[in-house]
Amino acid sequence: MEKRPTMHKQVTVADVARMAQVSKATAARALGDYGTVGAEVKQRVIEAARRLDYRVNELARTMATGRSGTIGVIVGDIENPFFGLAVRGVSDCAKAAGFDVILSNSSEDIVEERAAVDVMLAKGVDGLIVAPAMMRGTAHLEAVLKRGRPLVLLDRDVPGLDIDTALVDGKAATKEALRLLVEAGHRRIGYVTATEAPSPRYTGLSDITLSTVLNRIAGFLEGAAEAALPEPERYIRFGASSGVQGQGIIGDLLSAPDRPTAILASDSKIALDVMRAARSAGLVVPRHLSLVTFDDADWTSAVEPAITVIAQPTYELGREAARMLIERIQGERMAPRRCLLAAKIIVRESVARLEVQDVKHEPRRKTSPANQK
Amino acid sequence: MEKRPTMHKQVTVADVARMAQVSKATAARALGDYGTVGAEVKQRVIEAARRLDYRVNELARTMATGRSGTIGVIVGDIENPFFGLAVRGVSDCAKAAGFDVILSNSSEDIVEERAAVDVMLAKGVDGLIVAPAMMRGTAHLEAVLKRGRPLVLLDRDVPGLDIDTALVDGKAATKEALRLLVEAGHRRIGYVTATEAPSPRYTGLSDITLSTVLNRIAGFLEGAAEAALPEPERYIRFGASSGVQGQGIIGDLLSAPDRPTAILASDSKIALDVMRAARSAGLVVPRHLSLVTFDDADWTSAVEPAITVIAQPTYELGREAARMLIERIQGERMAPRRCLLAAKIIVRESVARLEVQDVKHEPRRKTSPANQK
């Protein structure tokens, strides 16, 4: 009669079957809602399960059926609001279809990504959604397919990997943003990204390891050529991740004598770093420096001045990736699809016409000479 | 000889054993690094596994051992940077100890939370970290313990649930922030939170369903009493979540004739909403309105003016929760602990002395009378 607090054993179908006085098979049928069970017996089993507080063991079910009802998502950085929103798109779509989502961070590191893929496969996910950290060295992704699990790429393309992919048209978006700046009279326009490259400077398209960056830079250069901007690649910067190093790269760019008059930031974190650097250089946005950034982060519309952004359909991106994956999981056979979503520019207040801008502004005007190095 | 592309079957220990010409048991021992295996045999098995590209099936292993090496985390809103950072604290700590993390959103809904708990238990997590959506109706959490799985509460307390908990001292932090504002001369100070309550107005501590909010409000009222502020509860607002409704609540608060001269925002999203509302009311921060917010979000230090914040040790909060949970999983027996971390105020530029502020400022000064309703 006494209740031991260390009753760790869980209730199984066998227990339920015993109480309902039926076989294990019948009890499982009644609870799992498959096969055929008599109405009266079914009632008895369900009642017994309720009394015992029975819960299925999903692991055992997965073992037996081969289906886990779980999809795995691997992104570079969950804290990045871009991926946060994309993951919500995935989750909402997956949940609606009865799937659970498990999430992993690769820290934009291909080794961690490989490990994460292994773990997820070992845990028996039905399919994977990956934002690959690199365009090359993706043998581990091919291995997923070879193991018979569907895979969908999120936001980033891998040339040569012919599978479903959900992408944003970054090339068109960048060209459009560039046109906006050019039409405002800007000729020296910077492009700043956190992605690492052999050098902080532009050294050629072939040194870029991420399709997103590649497309945007291509769009940037193409747009610059059409507008006949001189040496557009001079103002491209890589590796401007948060931290001292990234801050230095941006700071140097903004303090050069022929500094750009406008910056295109590749994500909202970079935009913040640009704003910090501008501030410590004594530059006011948009009076001395125009700014456009990828991603409509929440703060961009609340600050003064509100920031003009390239709003990517991030939530939809995740949703479409999940939709495609689930179709594959459910056995649809069809040619690989690529879902290319358009970004939209939201004009706010961070871009000024060049003739209004105070380009020759002396940096650190507010600081006294004594404080200047 | 031909390679069929639909070879979905995975390689098992039995396959490896066959190739290495040993029993399944011995192969498993060699691969799993347990029991005793002869050196030469072990080599042979490992070589066979390599040649077959064998990977363990974690599910089968979990079934057999009862340990999954996975901990579950359930938070209200992954997109909230607060939880994002806390989850990273959990992940880093868990990864270092060899655990995987699976993540779920409750959308601050107790029903979804219950479902998420069930799913995670069914998936066989070794333990759970939960930021409960409510202080009451937490039978599902007790059920976790009854099933023999350790549970740690993150950021939010549940009275009567005597288990390990990682908390921030919100009461002390709120009092300190309030003192900061009082010392700057403010007497009408608002507290705005996203948490839902029966009414947007303060109706008593017993109507608050979240321990975090309860502690902060208690600190707020206590500090206000010590400073002899008149009717401090008049400026408390609940349910100021993002969206039209929340915006309305904040807008009303700021447009009242005796509006507060300073606002304490309970998270960084609310702070943005306050800034939007202030802006559309024609109030400039901090000239017309001082602002302090919980959480040192990335944008708070980059904007103009930089925002004074209450920096919570969010990452550490997650890390400590994970540390405590893993100790329990590894069998430590000890009395429930509560880890109470201190928050720290970072003074920046969003608080002005009251005598400098332009309190009698006429709202919407910039708007022409024709545009006014």
Added chain:
DNA sequence: AATGCTTGTGAGACCGGTTTCACTTGCATA
């Protein structure tokens, strides 16, 4: 009355690991 079909049920194999137990062998000890 014999046949076929449908429905309900139970026994037992199966998923892919781990773990217990029994057994063999080699070597040291008494």
Added chain:
DNA sequence: TATGCAAGTGAAACCGGTCTCACAAGCATT
């Protein structure tokens, strides 16, 4: 020489479900 012990190995049980198959009962058809 007999005994004890440790190391190495294989057979089979086990985890908790699903699913196949065999079989029985009930009913309709011929």
